[in-house]
Amino acid sequence: MRLALALALAAAVGLTPGCIRNSARRGIEPIWLEMDPTSFVVGNTTRAEVLDRVGVPSQVLALENGTALYYLLERSRADGVILLFYNQRVESSYFDRAIFFFDDSDVLTEFSVSEGAGAR
Amino acid sequence: MIRRLPLVLSTALAAGLAAGLGSSCSVVELRIDQGLDLAECNGFKEGEASLGDVLAALGPPVEFGARGGQIALLYESVRLKETQLGISLGAVLGAGAGDYFKFSYGSSGTDRKAALFLFSEGHVLEGVNTLRFEEPFGRSGSIQVLVTVDEVVSTGGLRASPDAFVEPRELLNGIQWSQNLTHSALVELRGARGRMGQHALDPELSRAEANPD
Numbered sequence: 466m467r468l469a470l471a472l473a474l475a476a477a478v479g480l481t482p483g484c485i486r487n488s489a490r491r492g493i494e495p496i497w498l499e500m501d502p503t504s505f506v507v508g509n510t511t512r513a514e515v516l517d518r519v520g521v522p523s524q525v526l527a528l529e530n531g532t533a534l535y536y537l538l539e540r541s542r543a544d545g546v547i548l549l550f551y552n553q554r555v556e557s558s559y560f561d562r563a564i565f566f567f568d569d570s571d572v573l574t575e576f577s578v579s580e581g582a583g584a585r
Numbered sequence: 586m587i588r589r590l591p592l593v594l595s596t597a598l599a600a601g602l603a604a605g606l607g608s609s610c611s612v613v614e615l616r617i618d619q620g621l622d623l624a625e626c627n628g629f630k631e632g633e634a635s636l637g638d639v640l641a642a643l644g645p646p647v648e649f650g651a652r653g654g655q656i657a658l659l660y661e662s663v664r665l666k667e668t669q670l671g672i673s674l675g676a677v678l679g680a681g682a683g684d685y686f687k688f689s690y691g692s693s694g695t696d697r698k699a700a701l702f703l704f705s706e707g708h709v710l711e712g713v714n715t716l717r718f719e720e721p722f723g724r725s726g727s728i729q730v731l732v733t734v735d736e737v738v739s740t741g742g743l744r745a746s747p748d749a750f751v752e753p754r755e756l757l758n759g760i761q762w763s764q765n766l767t768h769s770a771l772v773e774l775r776g777a778r779g780r781m782g783q784h785a786l787d788p789e790l791s792r793a794e795a796n797p798d
Contacts, residue, residue, distance in 0.1 A: 507637070529706070550610065554612075555616070556614065564646070576640065577645045
């Protein structure tokens with residue numbers, strides 16, 4: 466009884482608990498996740514079609530013989546516990562990305578889209 | 586009752602004393618873009634693999650840049666772990682007097698992976714290099730009197746935001762700054778130190794040198 470009371474008292478004083486959970490999103494809404502990647506056809510799809518379907522990109526890079534469009538969304542999440550003597554927090558950031566390369570005729574030459582948060 | 590109190594009280598006092606000393610240990614872990622397979626990256630053959638092959642296998646890169654018709658893709662993953670221990674007498678002596686003594690210790694370790702691909706004007710792989718960096722990032726301990734230090738080990742460089750999030754208004758800053766924005770053409774690892782290469786003219790660094798205080 467004494468031990469239990471002592472432990473309970475120690476726990477109440479020493480392990481006063483708290484917790485953290487937060488999440489954030491920053492960047493372009495990943496419309497491409499809802500699209501079938503095979504709907505983008507190398508040698509056929511144009512830059513105007515990609516802009517029309519996927520929207521305004523995060524970056525546009527001018528190449529010597531074409532352009533590249535880069536879309537990016539960052540998702541971050543943090544979980545943690547706050548105790549009196551010990552705190553722990555784990556923060557993870559995942560990125561959804563899409564990149565499209567076009568030649569000087571604005572026709573798609575290469576592209577790649579991520580498959581969702583946490584996917585490559 | 587008299588015999589019971591000492592155990593309860595002594596335990597409470599011990600816990601209270603420890604709490605009163607303000608001792609605390611924090612462990613912070615940061616993970617960015619896990620899952621980069623360096624063996625897969627090294628499997629692409631120079632002169633054979635194309636830009637499309639790499640994109641199809643690895644997905645969109647973390648950063649990319651171009652110079653003329655040549656293209657560079659950078660893939661990166663970061664795992665950072667920080668451990669911090671702090672002790673102060675604030676809870677015992679009060680907020681003012683407690684600031685006379687503080688002890689803090691912090692250490693960080695990283696596990697970083699990166700792969701850089703370079704492509705020719707014909708979008709054929711010219712070179713690939715990979716990096717695995719797994720070691721302590723830094724550590725520091727201090728006993729402070731009258732001084733408060735907030736950050737013991739600086740890991741800000743590894744927490745840098747993607748260049749894609751640079752706001753357009755920054756393009757209206759001085760020409761030095763605009764020219765040195767990394768997404769203009771430069772591909773660089775997180776945490777690359779300043780005052781080198783394309784950052785040599787960064788106006789913030791120039792100001793820091795002119796006003797070291």
